[in-house]
Amino acid sequence: MQAYLELQSYPDVLPALKSLREREAGIRLAFLSNMTPHMLDNAIKSSGLEGIFEPSLGTDKVRVYKPDPRACRMGIDAFMLQREEIVFAAFGDWDAAGAKLFGYPTFWVNRLNLPVEELGVAPPMPLAEI
Numbered sequence: 480m481q482a483y484l485e486l487q488s489y490p491d492v493l494p495a496l497k498s499l500r501e502r503e504a505g506i507r508l509a510f511l512s513n514m515t516p517h518m519l520d521n522a523i524k525s526s527g528l529e530g531i532f533e534p535s536l537g538t539d540k541v542r543v544y545k546p547d548p549r550a551c552r553m554g555i556d557a558f559m560l561q562r563e564e565i566v567f568a569a570f571g572d573w574d575a576a577g578a579k580l581f582g583y584p585t586f587w588v589n590r591l592n593l594p595v596e597e598l599g600v601a602p603p604m605p606l607a608e609i
Contacts, residue, residue: 483518488526489590496531511536511554511567513544533557546577554583576600 499506509532512519516537523529536553543549554565567583569575575587576598 483514484521485525486522488528493527493531496528500531507558508532509534509536509554509557511538511545511550513538513550515539545574546580548581551578551581551583572596573598 496508499508510519510523512535514522514537516535516539519535519537523532523535534557536557538544538547538550538553541549541553545551551567554560554567555562558565562582563584565583567575567578567585568588569578569585570588570590572587572589572593572595575585576596578585580600
């Protein structure tokens with residue numbers, strides 16, 4: 480469990496996220512995570528990503544886990560946007576598939592080139608293949 484408090488990001492993550500934040504497009508960023516707020520805050524800090532994200536949306540607040548629709552809805556409630564106005568980028572295909580079923584425009588960031596799991600719904604095309 481200690482490892483979750485000390486997560487590191489890939490080297491290209493911080494520059495890419497800063498670029499999104501600095502554009503005048505009004506892009507806002509948040510984590511929607513099954514981690515507790517303590518775990519998520521520590522992971523953000525250890526990854527050097529402090530100040531990049533707005534709310535940390537931990538699913539324990541709604542007492543369900545992603546991909547439950549109540550967890551996915553946290554993004555809509557936090558940003559007061561329609562689901563079509565939110566882009567969901569997921570590391571796991573199960574997470575991308577759940578967000579896609581919920582109705583979010585979704586990208587699967589398949590950094591590990593993993594095969595698609597058989598979940599009854601395919602995640603969107605992995606970002607690495609676009």
